[in-house]
Amino acid sequence: MSHDVRMDFEPYRGELAAYCYRMVGSFHEAEDLVQETMLRAWKARDRYDRTRASVRTWLYRIATNTCLTALEGRKRRPLPSGLGAPSDDPGAPLEPAFDIPWLQPFPDSRLETDTRAGLRLAWVAATQTLPARQRAVVVLRMVLEFSAAEVATQLDTTVPAVNSALQRARVTLADVGEMDEIAEPDDPEVQAVIERYVRAFEAADVEGLVRLLTDDAVLEMPPVPLWYRGRDDYGRFMQRVFDLRGRSWSVRPLTANGQPAFAAYTPDHRLHTLQVFTVTGGRIAHNVVFADPRVFEAFGLPPEISS
Helix, strand or coil, X not given: CCCCHHHHHHHHHHXXXXXXXXXXXXXXXXXXXXXHHHHHHHHCHHHCCCCCCCXXXXXXXXXXXXXXXXXXXXXXXXXXXXXXXXXXXXCCCCCXXXXXXXXXXXXXXXXXXXXXXXXXXXXXXXXXXXXXXXXXXXXXXXXXXXXXXHHHHHCCCCHHHHHHHHHHHHHHHHHHCCCCCCCXXXXXXXXXXXXXHHHHHHXXXXXXXXXXXXXXXXXXXXXXXXXXXXXXXXXXXXXXXXXXXXXXXEEEEXXXXXXXXXXXXXXXXXXXXXXXXXXXXXXXXXXXXXXXXXXXXXXXXXXXXXX
16 A cells, blocks of 8 residues: 555544543543554555455554453443442542542543544443443444444454344443433533533532532542532532632633533632533533543643633
């Protein structure tokens, strides 16, 4: 194949990063795996046969094998809510567990194409519970819409095996709902809810925050393994944060995983957290609060802002 094939790879980098992220649950690791995929593809370029598969399908086969190799013997990346029951103590010690490989968010700004499908945090967290090959089947078939025959080729298996794996995975994922049932961040209702939440948050108005929540809203904050369910505990925890850190916060709006998000800065202008929201029915149902410097780095967030 001619030397200019490298130029043919680049248009796929963004969607391959999103794919690898769905497989491994880490943005930084996904970037490394895409780089490895590109390197493998470049080395194997002379063996590529355009009569058997498109460049895109061929690249996904290489990416899949790269991800499966990386995932061998690896623990899944969870969110705190996937590890046990919610806490009923809003004053519990906030001790980070850095030994757990937490699920990380994906910065929408890094998407080069419209590949938000199957990126929402709850869905990615649910697919992390699947065995790696089953996870690959789910993403390749349900998200990327490759045919069962194409997926069978990518995984060196049979069409019946692909269909069986997909059927088993659907049972596991039944509780998490459809992968894209929540509204997009630019939905006017979603924007209005987030704007009201931002105003209440910046003013440390706990009552204002609680009014915007669903009855069983979830608040979790990796790398701290604690999580809370329900308006009351959510509100009590936020009161604790504001008592500890003060009032007059600043917020920078973002999107992550195809969901509304913001970076929160303390009253002394230091970066505190990245918060990713799920809005359903005009209310906030879930807030995943990330306090990991690696996450901040992926989103290019300044550690301090001017007053």
